[in-house]
Amino acid sequence: MAGVVNAPMLSTEYTAAVGDPAHLNDVPIRVNEAPSLAKAPVSTGFPYDFTQRSGVLQDISVLTTRVRDFRLINAAALDICGVAEGRTDAHVARSLPIWDYAAATLIADRAGAEVRITQEGPDRAELMVVASPSLVKELAPLL
DSSP: OEEEEEEGGGTEEEEEETTSOOEETTEEOOOOOOOOGGGOEEEOOOOSSGGGHHHHHHHHHHHTTTSSEEEOOSOHHHHHHHHHHTSSSEEEEEEEEGGGTHHHHHHHHHTTOEEEEEEEETTEEEEEEEEOHHHHHHHGGGO
């Protein structure tokens, strides 16, 4: 129904609610109308479980010649909110627990992003792609 991602050390607070736009520090935010995949900065991260990391490395290998740059920035929630505010154009994640993405994906959705999740279980995303709808269509088939 509502989501908040708060980073006090960065003086940032992302908020959204169903039916309302997303905000960063009370200012409305909107996902980038993404450029082509070749010009898109993409964020990702590595699961804490070492046995799950090979999937991320395969994703990077597949995408490295197709995207502008990879960013390993912050916590997953902040990376997803980075897509919502246009700091990056996409976020790709594997084996992410729901508490790392639930609020952030609502914020991204309300900022105009498409959130595509393949479930590993009721509380974990096997694969998540967050970007503008046109960029998700380019990215998802590659993963």
